[in-house]
Amino acid sequence: GMGPESKKPDEYNTTKREKIILRPSAALPPANVNAKQIAGKFTSQIREMHKMCGGRLDLIHMMFCQIAEHNGKPPIPPQSMLLLLELSPEDCKEHPVIVSDVSLEKAFAKMIKPEDNADVFYSKVISVVEQQVARSKHATVEIEKLKPAFKELHGACGGSSKALFAFFMELLPEEQRGQYSLPMWVSMVMKLPPQTTIIELDHFTDCFAQAMDSTDTAESILPKVRKHIELNQDPKAAAAKAAEIDRQAKEIAERERAAQAHAQSGPSAEAVELVNKFATNIKELHSATEGRVSLIHAAFCSVAESNGKPRIPPQAMGSLLELTKEDTMKNPVTASLEQLTKAFAKLVRPDETVENFQSKVIEVVEKCTRRAQHASKQISILSPALTKLHDACEGSSKSLFEFFMDLVPEAQRPGLTQEQWNSLIMKVHPKTEKIPLDVFILSFQDSMDDSDDSSKILPVLEKHIDMLNSGGAARGKTSQEEEATHDSENAGAAAEKAEAEAEEESAGEGKAGQAQVEGDEGE
Numbered sequence: 001g002m003g004p005e006s007k008k009p010d011e012y013n014t015t016k017r018e019k020i021i022l023r024p025s026a027a028l029p030p031a032n033v034n035a036k037q038i039a040g041k042f043t044s045q046i047r048e049m050h051k052m053c054g055g056r057l058d059l060i061h062m063m064f065c066q067i068a069e070h071n072g073k074p075p076i077p078p079q080s081m082l083l084l085l086e087l088s089p090e091d092c093k094e095h096p097v098i099v100s101d102v103s104l105e106k107a108f109a110k111m112i113k114p115e116d117n118a119d120v121f122y123s124k125v126i127s128v129v130e131q132q133v134a135r136s137k138h139a140t141v142e143i144e145k146l147k148p149a150f151k152e153l154h155g156a157c158g159g160s161s162k163a164l165f166a167f168f169m170e171l172l173p174e175e176q177r178g179q180y181s182l183p184m185w186v187s188m189v190m191k192l193p194p195q196t197t198i199i200e201l202d203h204f205t206d207c208f209a210q211a212m213d214s215t216d217t218a219e220s221i222l223p224k225v226r227k228h229i230e231l232n233q234d235p236k237a238a239a240a241k242a243a244e245i246d247r248q249a250k251e252i253a254e255r256e257r258a259a260q261a262h263a264q265s266g267p268s269a270e271a272v273e274l275v276n277k278f279a280t281n282i283k284e285l286h287s288a289t290e291g292r293v294s295l296i297h298a299a300f301c302s303v304a305e306s307n308g309k310p311r312i313p314p315q316a317m318g319s320l321l322e323l324t325k326e327d328t329m330k331n332p333v334t335a336s337l338e339q340l341t342k343a344f345a346k347l348v349r350p351d352e353t354v355e356n357f358q359s360k361v362i363e364v365v366e367k368c369t370r371r372a373q374h375a376s377k378q379i380s381i382l383s384p385a386l387t388k389l390h391d392a393c394e395g396s397s398k399s400l401f402e403f404f405m406d407l408v409p410e411a412q413r414p415g416l417t418q419e420q421w422n423s424l425i426m427k428v429h430p431k432t433e434k435i436p437l438d439v440f441i442l443s444f445q446d447s448m449d450d451s452d453d454s455s456k457i458l459p460v461l462e463k464h465i466d467m468l469n470s471g472g473a474a475r476g477k478t479s480q481e482e483e484a485t486h487d488s489e490n491a492g493a494a495a496e497k498a499e500a501e502a503e504e505e506s507a508g509e510g511k512a513g514q515a516q517v518e519g520d521e522g523e
Contacts, residue, residue: 038118039109042126046108049129050101052136057085057097060104067111067128084110113417135214143209145218149225150208154201156232161186161199166241167228168208171221181252182245267345274354275345278362282341285365288372291334293321294427295446296343299368303347306364320346332442375448379441382454385461386441392468395434397422403464404444407457 039046053059064084065075076084082092084107085099112121157163165182168189172180183194190199190207231237267275275282289295300320301311312320318328320343321335335343347361379386393399401418404425419430426435426443 035109035112038112038116038121039105041118042108042122042129043105045126045129045133046105047101048133050099050104052133055098055100055104057081057087057092057099060085060099063129063132066132067125070128071124131214135212136209138214139209139212139216142212142216142218142221143205146208146221146225147205149222149229150205151201153225153229153232154204156229157238159198159200159204160242161190161192161197162242162245163228163232163238164199164204166245167224170224170228171216178248178252181249267342267348268350271345271348271352274348274352274357275341277354278344278358279341281362281365281369282344283337285369285372286337286340288369288376290376291336291340292442292446293317293323293333293335295368295372296321296335296340298446299365300343302368303361303364307360371449374450375445375452378448378452378454378457379445382444382457382461383441385458385465386444387437389461389465389468390435390437390440392465395436395440397426397428397432397435399464399468400426400435400440403460406460406464407452 049060049063053063061076061078061081064081068074068076085103086106087097087099087103091097108125111125116124153164153167162182165180165185168185169177169180180188186192186196186199187194189211190196190204192199192203231241285296285299289299297312297314297317300317304310304312321327321339322342323333323335323339327333327335344361348357389403390400398418401421404421405416416424422428422432422435423430425447426432426439428435428439
């Protein structure tokens with residue numbers, strides 16, 4: 001279990017933009033009136049976590065990111081972490097930054113959503129804290145048993161980062177070893193500058209303990225320490241091992257360089273020829289998305305994910321499409337068919353076969369095309385009613401959000417706040433109070449997938465238009481719905497679990513899945 005990369009404290013630097021950011025809800029008292037009471041039930045777990053982290057901001061931040069991950073959310077940005085903990089730029093001058101247990105307890109209370117009860121909060125948040133505290137206690141016990149052997153290993157190799165890296169790699173499953181280069185390991189796991197050649201014993205031991213998980217035991221690690229002590233005591237074997245690591249580093253660097261050269265040189269003649277075999281598919285995607293980059297980006301991310309690769313960052317998408325500064329000024333940003341075709345050609349690997357490209361890329365593209373066609377057909381039916389709703393509430397993001405949430409059965413609703421919906425679904429600033437009509441309609445269209453049907457959406461639209469016109473807030477529930485709501489509140493944690501399972505099954509189909517899939521894009 002290699003933990004995620006923890007943020008270096010300098011990433012908490014504050015910028016001039018701070019002035020705008022310091023007012024959001026993170027700095028307000030908790031939204032749930034019982035938040036203090038609910039959090040109070042878990043004081044002992046929160047204090048244990050505080051003790052385990054030594055109050056260090058970087059370790060607390062890492063922990064909060066693990067909680068976010070457990071709930072299928074993107075990692076928490078450093079700025080939000082500062083707001084949650086009510087830290088000022090002044091507080092961040094010290095290194096490491098230390099947070100009081102009181103601030104930590106307050107931050108947990110703020111994470112409690114209005115609809116949470118103690119059970120839901122336990123399963124969403126505290127269970128992760130308990131796991132990590134247990135992991136840390138386990139690591140503390142096991143590391144004590146490893147210390148004498150680590151001292152011997154460190155002595156045998158003189159603390160060489162290369163030798164310690166070679167030992168560490170031995171502990172990883174075969175398929176993970178190629179993923180780490182020495183500099184990457186030094187910075188992510190050892191939390192040192194990547195060029196470091198000598199690592200102190202205590203530092204190595206501490207970082208090793210942080211990287212351990214509950215399944216790592218001294219008993220399983222010791223034989224490998226012994227093996228590397230012997231290896232380092234034999235100058236010939238040690239030199240051979242070091243040469244192997246240098247060779248591996250060269251290979252990784254070569255791969256990186258080749259990939260970059262490949263991206264810069266533009267696609268090869270073979271790649272262009274291969275992609276032209278699928279000209280119709282690409283043209284259909286282009287017309288279904290109307291060339292909108294947000295949808296093209298989503299399609300490329302689907303291709304990446306279906307091949308087990310990480311999502312493509314927005315900047316990388318911009319350079320794949322060779323967007324100019326003028327292109328990005330358009331609203332919405334669009335790309336030409338030529339730009340799109342060239343971007344596909346850049347995805348072609350040197351040894352790609354037609355069959356392979358078809359199954360890895362084109363089949364996923366066809367799915368995205370169908371979805372975009374479906375959405376634009378539905379939107380042409382829904383557009384007049386969406387416009388009416390927008391007129392009735394004068395574009396109020398609050399009313400539009402209430403309508404959107406009403407489309408999803410309560411038990412499956414993603415835990416989206418108004419601000420998250422603004423930024424993830426509507427793609428506007430989180431604090432926006434009025435959403436322009438064209439932005440609302442386009443963003444609504446982009447959030448639809450195959451299971452969303454105008455016939456299901458129209459009645460909900462009508463209901464909200466009526467309520468707004470009759471001056472009622474968008475809350476008018478029939479008694480049947482009231483009962484359903486009541487049941488779903490009791491469902492609490494079960495609903496949470498069902499949502500997670502439904503999400504896995506549908507892999508982000510339907511609105512609830514959609515909201516979270518969009519959320520990961522982190523744009």
